[in-house]
Amino acid sequence: MNKRMKKRIKINKLISLETSVDEVVVKGWVRTRRDSKGFSFIEVNDGSCLKNIQVIADNSLDNYDEITRLITGSAVAVSGSLEESPGGGQKWEVHAKSIEIISIAPETYPLQKKRHTDEFLRTIAHLRPRTNKYGAAFRIRSELSFAIHKFFKDRGFSYIHTPILTGSDCEGAGELFQVTTLDMKNVPSIDGNIDYSHDFFGKEAGLTVSGQLSAEMFALALGDVYTFGPTFRAENSNTSRHVAEFWMIEPEMAFCDLEQDMDLAEEMLKYLAGVVLENCAEDIGLFAKFVDKQLMNTIETLLSSDFKRITYEEAVKILEKSKKKFEYDVAYGKDLQSEHERYLTETHFKKPVIVYNYPKAIKPFYMRQNDDGKTVAAMDILVPRIGEIIGGSQREERLDVLEARIKEMALPMEEYWWYLDSRRYGSVPHSGFGLGFERLLMFLTGINNIRDVIPFPRTPKNIEF
């Protein structure tokens, strides 16, 4: 019969206690150890918070020899009393009555107590959550995920699980990863083309690039819905803002126009920023201190200012009048470049900017055409440092206009039969947007590479871990 494992108290609870405690059990990993005359200071972290607990190991402990061999990365279970610390730097410390060494990390443990570069840590992505910075980032990621669900729940939205496997390329938001069970060494063919009738689904299949079209069907049934799940893009993008697998939040609202869409997006960003400041103060503090000195300022600005809303046409005029030399020229009808977007939000307005009513030629088929005949009810939210963080639109609810648009863009009409059905039966004005979860995390932490806010990033030529 196994002995019952001792129940531990997590360090975040422990350090917030008001009074000393005779008996506590702390389990975690050694961050560093400092020897003193007759005893040793051990810094233990268990991932529940940024702070370590300082453990005092007296040389009267029967395994003290072994304790002095504990190096960074080793795992321990400490039983002892919680006492006020006479030293500066921490309120509490644990005076160990016994220390069980669960495992000793050899000196090959790659993490040191000094600072490592993000590039190096990316090569040991399986160990990097054990560092202060990444531990903080992933605690914030978790908190933010929860807050997103709460935001929508509080507002009466239903959470929809849209499919990850998709049957056709009609989503049009990017290159699809193909999914197949065909034997790649012996692909069946017909008239020189691959015969997908032998494939698992009997036709070409891929991983979703967006849950939007599915979410629209549910918005037209349940009213206000959202999705929050993984999204896949097989683009050969090599930037600090793109990964092949990322998480996206896509609300979709019935009886909602573009203005209300923008209202919700703005409210949501402010809510999430508030949650992070409130619930992750200590972890955010690390980023404000070591990663981005402007972080608090940026978040405060987001919280306190009304987002500047301008039309695409106004944006182009501002950029033309700016006299700034851009690498790419600004012209009506051309999409805004990263440098243009950043100029608007970072230099001109110095706060989040919503650009809306884009020329229809540069936007997808499903966006609602405006009465001017040349623009669509689209909106992008631009924030400092990141650029585009949200893209959304009012959807085209008029069947004839939508069909004409599909024809105009030479898309396969028959693939959209079910999508068009929603406009055939009880169609109503509706709107939605997509928020890139990782980009939100970058914005709220100051982390400047998207590969560092997702546990195991997938990018071209990189699927390790």
Added chain:
RNA sequence: UCCCCAGUAGCUCAGUCGGCAGAGCAGGUGGCUGUUAACCACCGUGUCCGUGGUUCGAGUCCGCGCUGGGGAGCCA
């Protein structure tokens, strides 16, 4: 995919004009100390990314490739 930059010890980096491969940190040993990026002394560490070339001689110069980073495009 395009443009630019980089690759030297476990990590971070220096390496002059082409002439014997270096430091700090981490690790080990000893000392000191209610310490806290602890401190002091000593010790070990190399496919200089790979490959081909120029040269008496290449970490250093040239070509090609690989990997990483920054920027651009695609977008979230």
